[in-house]
Amino acid sequence: MEFALSEEQRLLQDSVRRFLEQNSPLDKVRLAAGNTHTVQRSLWAGASELGIPGMLIPEDFGGMGLGFLDAAIVYEMFGRYVAPLPFLGTAVMAPLALMLAGSEAQQEKWLPKIAAGEIIAGVAVTESIGVREGAGVKAGKGTLTGKALFVVDWAEADLYIVADSDHGFHLVLPDAKGLSRRALDTIDKTRSVGELVFDQVSAEPLPRSSADAVARVIDAGRVMLAADTLGAGQMMIEKAVAYAGERKQFGRVIGSFQAVKHLCAEMAAALEPSRSLVWYAAHALDEVPGDARLMACHAKSHLSEVGRFVARTATEVHGGMGFTDLLGLHYWFKRIGFDRQLLGGPELVRLEAAHLQGWAA
Amino acid sequence: MDLAYSPKYEAFREEVRAFLTKYKSQAPKGLGAAGRPSPEACSWQQLLIQHGYAARTIPKDYGGYGAKPDILESRIIAEEFSAARVPSALQNQGISMLVPTLLELGTEEQKKKWVKPTLRGEVVWCQGYSEPGSGSDLASLQTRATVDGDDFVINGQKIWTSTAHEADMIFCLVRTEPDKPKHEGISYLIFSMKTPGIEVRPLTTMTGHAEFNEVFFTDVRVPKTQIVGQRGQGWFVANATLKHERGMLGDPAAMETRFQALVDLMHEETVDGQRAIDNPIFRDRLVRLQAELAAMKFNGLRLLTSASKGEDPGLARLIVKLQSCELTHQISALAIDVMGELGVLYDDSPYLRSHGSWQWGYMFQLGLIIGGGTAQIQKNIISERGLGMPREPKLAK
Ligand SMILES: Cc1cc2nc3c(=O)[nH]c(=O)nc-3n(C[C@H](O)[C@H](O)[C@H](O)COP(=O)(O)OP(=O)(O)OC[C@H]3O[C@@H](n4cnc5c(N)ncnc54)[C@H](O)[C@@H]3O)c2cc1C
Ligand SMILES: Cc1cc2nc3c(=O)[nH]c(=O)nc-3n(C[C@H](O)[C@H](O)[C@H](O)COP(=O)(O)OP(=O)(O)OC[C@H]3O[C@@H](n4cnc5c(N)ncnc54)[C@H](O)[C@@H]3O)c2cc1C
Numbered sequence A: 001m002e003f004a005l006s007e008e009q010r011l012l013q014d015s016v017r018r019f020l021e022q023n024s025p026l027d028k029v030r031l032a033a034g035n036t037h038t039v040q041r042s043l044w045a046g047a048s049e050l051g052i053p054g055m056l057i058p059e060d061f062g063g064m065g066l067g068f069l070d071a072a073i074v075y076e077m078f079g080r081y082v083a084p085l086p087f088l089g090t091a092v093m094a095p096l097a098l099m100l101a102g103s104e105a106q107q108e109k110w111l112p113k114i115a116a117g118e119i120i121a122g123v124a125v126t127e128s129i130g131v132r133e134g135a136g137v138k139a140g141k142g143t144l145t146g147k148a149l150f151v152v153d154w155a156e157a158d159l160y161i162v163a164d165s166d167h168g169f170h171l172v173l174p175d176a177k178g179l180s181r182r183a184l185d186t187i188d189k190t191r192s193v194g195e196l197v198f199d200q201v202s203a204e205p206l207p208r209s210s211a212d213a214v215a216r217v218i219d220a221g222r223v224m225l226a227a228d229t230l231g232a233g234q235m236m237i238e239k240a241v242a243y244a245g246e247r248k249q250f251g252r253v254i255g256s257f258q259a260v261k262h263l264c265a266e267m268a269a270a271l272e273p274s275r276s277l278v279w280y281a282a283h284a285l286d287e288v289p290g291d292a293r294l295m296a297c298h299a300k301s302h303l304s305e306v307g308r309f310v311a312r313t314a315t316e317v318h319g320g321m322g323f324t325d326l327l328g329l330h331y332w333f334k335r336i337g338f339d340r341q342l343l344g345g346p347e348l349v350r351l352e353a354a355h356l357q358g359w360a361a
Numbered sequence B: 001m002d003l004a005y006s007p008k009y010e011a012f013r014e015e016v017r018a019f020l021t022k023y024k025s026q027a028p029k030g031l032g033a034a035g036r037p038s039p040e041a042c043s044w045q046q047l048l049i050q051h052g053y054a055a056r057t058i059p060k061d062y063g064g065y066g067a068k069p070d071i072l073e074s075r076i077i078a079e080e081f082s083a084a085r086v087p088s089a090l091q092n093q094g095i096s097m098l099v100p101t102l103l104e105l106g107t108e109e110q111k112k113k114w115v116k117p118t119l120r121g122e123v124v125w126c127q128g129y130s131e132p133g134s135g136s137d138l139a140s141l142q143t144r145a146t147v148d149g150d151d152f153v154i155n156g157q158k159i160w161t162s163t164a165h166e167a168d169m170i171f172c173l174v175r176t177e178p179d180k181p182k183h184e185g186i187s188y189l190i191f192s193m194k195t196p197g198i199e200v201r202p203l204t205t206m207t208g209h210a211e212f213n214e215v216f217f218t219d220v221r222v223p224k225t226q227i228v229g230q231r232g233q234g235w236f237v238a239n240a241t242l243k244h245e246r247g248m249l250g251d252p253a254a255m256e257t258r259f260q261a262l263v264d265l266m267h268e269e270t271v272d273g274q275r276a277i278d279n280p281i282f283r284d285r286l287v288r289l290q291a292e293l294a295a296m297k298f299n300g301l302r303l304l305t306s307a308s309k310g311e312d313p314g315l316a317r318l319i320v321k322l323q324s325c326e327l328t329h330q331i332s333a334l335a336i337d338v339m340g341e342l343g344v345l346y347d348d349s350p351y352l353r354s355h356g357s358w359q360w361g362y363m364f365q366l367g368l369i370i371g372g373g374t375a376q377i378q379k380n381i382i383s384e385r386g387l388g389m390p391r392e393p394k395l396a397k
Helices: A007-023 A026-033 A041-049 A068-080 A087-101 A104-115 A211-246 A258-287 A289-317 A319-323 A329-341 A346-356 B007-026 B039-051 B071-083 B093-105 B108-119 B234-248 B252-268 B280-309 B320-344 B354-370 B375-386
Strands: A121-124 A136-139 A143-152 A159-163 A169-172 A179-184 A193-202 B125-128 B144-148 B151-162 B169-175 B186-192 B198-203 B212-223
Touching: A007 A041, A007 A068, A026 A329, A068 A087, A068 A211, A068 A258, A087 A104, A087 A121, A087 A143, A087 A159, A087 A211, A121 A193, A143 A159, A159 A193, A169 A193, A211 A258, A211 A289, A211 A329, A258 A289, A258 B280, A258 B320, A258 B375, A289 A319, A289 A329, A289 A346, A289 B280, A319 A329, A346 B280, B007 B039, B007 B071, B071 B252, B071 B280, B093 B108, B093 B125, B093 B169, B093 B234, B125 B151, B125 B212, B144 B169, B151 B169, B151 B186, B151 B198, B169 B234, B186 B212, B186 B234, B252 B280, B252 B320, B252 B354, B280 B320, B320 B354, B320 B375
Parallel strands: A121 A159, B125 B169
Antiparallel strands: A121 A143, A136 A143, A143 A193, A159 A169, A179 A193, B144 B151, B151 B212, B169 B186, B198 B212
């Protein structure tokens, strides 16, 4: 019985921490945020040297064959440094879809390229969770028609994995005839999402697609978003505590005012147990199939709530400074806000959790 | 991350199960959280000690079972007893607070005399710390003990003393050195509640029950040998106990039991023929609590692992009292809301659900938020010790 990160996992997390600290400091993030829909090639190349795009991909396909907990602690670091990188779609959801539903030929063709960091893979699953704006994709014979919103890692993708309204995954190339693409600008400038509109676009189905496979890709995405919020929230607390230790008003550091201390304590008290929930949810994806779906829902919805509280509270502790662009604190605030809504906001996810337990008709 | 137990532990689990199968029928219905255990509860406790399922790691010489501390074994025992719905070892202030303190800081004679009967449920203790003027600021306590020959002579008052009306003994903080700084003038005494000069007056709480008491001391004579630790060291002795008390609170298994009862309730209660579980607002609140509970449960597993490796889990431990007391209270709050008007029924009213246990719990658990270090004091501790924020500036005297 050991509920903890392994030594290797701590080393992995430390190496990602160091990599991002050195290569993606705030001024770089600011530059990247001015070009949301451009992939940060050199940063991604550095991440690829660490094996990050292929971390979940089996070694046979050039990946590292690691597990979801490894991916979660890496994405936690991405959240911590608001890293402007296409991890969620390219390194997690797309390879998982290919591994679960792709043919051998498809896997052989695409997984090594993803693992090497050579290609970006966007993922369209939003409508499998909830349809807005009349979106949704219908599959015909080798073609797709309809619209997909909030496609993850939309920018400069070399390949899209698209879920249709019938639990089928499809491969779509960005230059396919009849495909039109529009960027969606969100509050979070560190990650790109967009829209795909399909008019009889030729697409290659993933032959082993199933409702379960779609659900699993979404579960994994949700756990990663929870981990991202965990890392971003942790950083916001650290920044708030540090700021409160320096800023003086009324002749004292504001961190000596109990009102401020208690805000910080409340943030820590809410976030600290969430860490264990994220760990378990990620672990369950690999090791405890019976718990995986429910725990993905819990991790996603709970971190959304805790994240919102931490994001607004840490901002408040910074006073007017927190509200400005000067400290860049808003990048974390927005990252957490984005994580909350993507792949299902908490109310929606809790309804799913209720369904899973037979608590909702 | 490895949530499986090794074969050695699985074998141990089988032993526990075999014990439970064999002896389950002898178990009393419930042990009660506090107060004097029934004779059945005492014999059950003694059977548990004999087999190593209570007082497991306390040396045999002092009436325990004498096993090497192994946190995973303790966890397995707790899991199996809870799964079998069999009452586990007695938990009271004597066992969870006094015994560890005596073992750490008591004299050989004190250990020999008091540990065994306390463990066996034969001697019941109360904790005499809080005073009318000294709650959160415990170190300001004013109950005086002066030396007269071989005795301390105690005058003063304690308050909120749980089980004082049933207790045989009290472990009590008194001021012996009034001229020293407040933390250095306190001593920790243990004495009989039958000592002349002690008066116990029950205090009725908001639940309507007398769950604790005021205790008055008038010229109470206690032999000097009944001090634990040195004179003036009582604050540090008491902190050893408070450390144990904090560990006592926030038991995820107990919260899970309450949560399951809430789920059952929500499947039974209806308004206009609609079950509460089918009401989207109640259901959303339920799932939200379930996620929080999951987080606390896994936080508990994380603490277990750090404890087994002798690591300090830091924040993960400091937040437990605050978060679990609040969560427990929220579980009761949802149950009350689900029952609506039925949720304010009390006493022996018609239509009362579960003997009013949710109503009682909703009130009692507020006491747990306050007792043993209030939520605000917890936040002070989290921010100062956990986050390294500045301590409160001291007021000029
Ligand atoms: C949208 C916006 C518009 C503004 N417009 C103007 C304007 O037009 N003109 C202008 O002059 N100013 C303006 N301000 C400044 C505003 O008045 C200050 O931001 C505000 O008074 C807080 O001061 P501060 O930012 O220095 O934060 P600080 O005073 O440094 O506070 C930081 C944190 O410490 C807490 N804190 C500070 N002192 C205590 C205490 N004694 N007890 C407990 N907690 C404490 C605060 O609550 C806060 O959480 C504006 C600010 C904003 C956000
Ligand atoms: C159910 C229950 C059982 C108990 N059993 C026992 C027992 O067996 N033996 C025993 O000795 N005691 C017992 N107590 C007493 C308990 O330890 C005290 O109630 C507790 O320490 C708080 O002290 P107080 O009641 O004097 O409140 P106060 O200390 O007066 O606190 C009142 C309010 O002020 C706040 N406050 C106080 N100081 C600070 C500060 N520095 N910063 C911010 N806020 C502050 C508190 O958080 C609280 O909200 C029990 C209490 C309860 C509720």
